[in-house]
């Protein structure tokens with residue numbers, strides 16, 4: 191039996207566009223080459239931006255492209271309790287803490303232009319009475335993963351955080367350093383999970399052995415390696431595909447990058463045309 195399970199994990203914040211098609215073709219090509227399976231996961235944690243009609247659109251677009259997946263679709267919003275469970279386990283080990291700083295306060299403490307969610311922001315838990323006071327007043331907060339606590343818990347294993355990357359030259363062992371991300375947000379008061387938490391939890395739960403995704407997600411893989419080490423989740427092998435470039439080798443024009451597959455289809459394009467447009471130069 192082949193033991194190669196990968197996944198396609200779009201977020202239904204709109205219809206699929208060419209960038210998604212590139213990702214999907216890479217995922218299915220890798221699975222086909224290995225005689226493996228593809229699971230479909232709808233990453234709809236962000237219930238404000240994600241819409242059921244876009245999810246239906248994703249299924250329709252994949253069917254149009256001729257891409258079929260194995261097993262049931264996993265919709266993350268149906269599993270908020272799972273992610274809360276992970277948070278509970280991390281909290282009981284003192285690995286996460288409530289951070290009440292507003293985005294504005296965090297931005298003010300960071301270099302200009304840094305994204306408060308992604309930059310090197312490190313804080314610490316409040317004292318019990320201060321925290322209780324804020325909770326009584328229903329203050330908003332983010333659950334942050336404490337790098338300091340994680341480092342202390344992992345001990346020597348911290349130095350050895352890594353992931354395996356599949357490249358044309360073979361399997362490379364990549365050291366993973368999550369420090370540049372600071373204490374990452376794993377959930378918020380009213381949002382039970384961040385992308386990082388839900389993604390890593392589901393990769394483990396769905397038995398994903400190989401993750402094929404865009405190279406824009408290479409850096410955050412360090413955060414994923416950390417979560418996998420802390421939660422003792424199996425580590426998939428990663429492969430990062432090139433992002434779609436325009437004919438001139440530069441980033442795709444906004445017009446084409448934003449154009450949905452359904453719009454190309456309405457103009458009479460076929461799935462083969464989409465493949466040709468997204469094939470590497």
Ligand code: GLU
Nearest residue numbers: 199200201233389403407
């Ligand atoms: N939902 C993510 C996206 O659409 C998937 C990222 C991943 O493959 O891990 O970018």
